[in-house]
Amino acid sequence: MSAPTPGLPASIDETLALLKSASYLADRSLATVLFLSLRLGRPLFLEGEAGVGKTEIAKVLAASLGRKLIRLQCYEGLDVATAVYEWNYPAQMMAIRLSEAAGEHDKDRIEHDVFSERYLIKRPLLQAMEPSVDGPPVLLIDEIDRADEAFEAYLLEILSDFQVTIPEIGAIKAPEPPIVVITSNRTRETHDALKRRCLYHWVGYPDADREMAIVRAKAPRAPERLTGELVAFVQRLRKQDLFKSPGVAETLDWAAALTELDAVALDPAQVSDTLGVLLKYQDDIAKIEGAKAQTLIEETRAELRWLETG
Known part of the structure; x- marks a missing residue:
């Protein structure tokens, strides 16, 4: 190499x-x-x-x-004018009129002047070069x-x-x-x-250990118990039949939201009230809120207890 x-x-x-x-x-x-x-x-x-x-x-x-x-x-609809370059037509027209007013009638020279980099608007792909x-x-x-x-x-x-x-x-x-x-x-x-x-x-979803480390790094204010429970809850939530499972970004948003609500552990009512931070489709929210959220929390805590004692 x-x-x-x-x-x-x-x-x-x-x-x-x-x-x-x-x-x-x-x-x-x-x-x-x-x-x-x-x-x-x-x-x-x-x-x-x-x-x-x-x-x-x-x-x-x-x-x-x-x-x-x-x-x-x-x-x-993204096109070359937006992604690569386009000409500054108003400035070019102004330059042409000023040249003609100054007595310049050489069309080749005027064209050469107005189609120079001075009038080129560089878009991202051209900027990158x-x-x-x-x-x-x-x-x-x-x-x-x-x-x-x-x-x-x-x-x-x-x-x-x-x-x-x-x-x-x-x-x-x-x-x-x-x-x-x-x-x-x-x-x-x-x-x-x-x-x-x-x-x-x-790029897939992280496993529980890596997602825990991500939340600790990005949402350090979240209490340790809350961090453990919410990560385990999200990991279990991704196994449900949802239209769109929550990503790591949503996990971090949820950790920040629950921290702002002074949560130290998952509460069924609070989970149901804040599902809109995790899930972005009403059908998914309706499927999880209420009794299903309560069941997932109980399963999450049982899993965490088993890991601690095992």
Whole structure:
């Protein structure tokens, strides 16, 4: 393997430590693929349910490496003008009128002047190709599954060469490729051609021990008993037949909410009243609130007692 790039982690253990320094507690498989992505200069494609921490990885990388974070939020109808570049047409028209008023009638010269970088509005993908004294930025292409397939196809060329061709100017190529993180919630299948250009990792829900450590790190004000019970409750909740299971983000929100309510342990009435923090669909809430919440709490406490005595 080639020598490590200065500033980047030199091993999987260093990658784990880098993430942990920003309170992101990853498992070793994620740290491994992230390490390889950084060393090989390949985009990292992260797929998984919403709220499991995919976007946060890019934010943590930018913060811990001291790099600029450039985020492209995908949505249906996203086009080149929004994602790559567009011309500042009002400024161009003003420049043309001023040139004509000054007696300039050379159309080729006027066209050359107005189609220069001075009038170019750089969007996220083009911004990511600009050099920086801090090193290449972290480019987050968030929720690629929400973009149209046409844009996904356009992205293939950029990820292959990290180059954009602007007809009026020519090719603009990144002196150093950015660190690229692409996320998908899998609302639709992403084309294989895009995934082949990336290293792939499925970000799943954490196990109980890691989720406990995450809550302790991110919600340190939560009482220890409450932390143990709510993590065990959420772990059990994910095994229920729900339309959308709660992610780690919802676990943290719930820990913060219950702490604000001065809870020291799970209370059935309080759980039912705050299910809207965990669950985002009324059918799911109706399925869990009341007697079902009471049963899940009792099962949670029985499991915790068994673990303590076993």
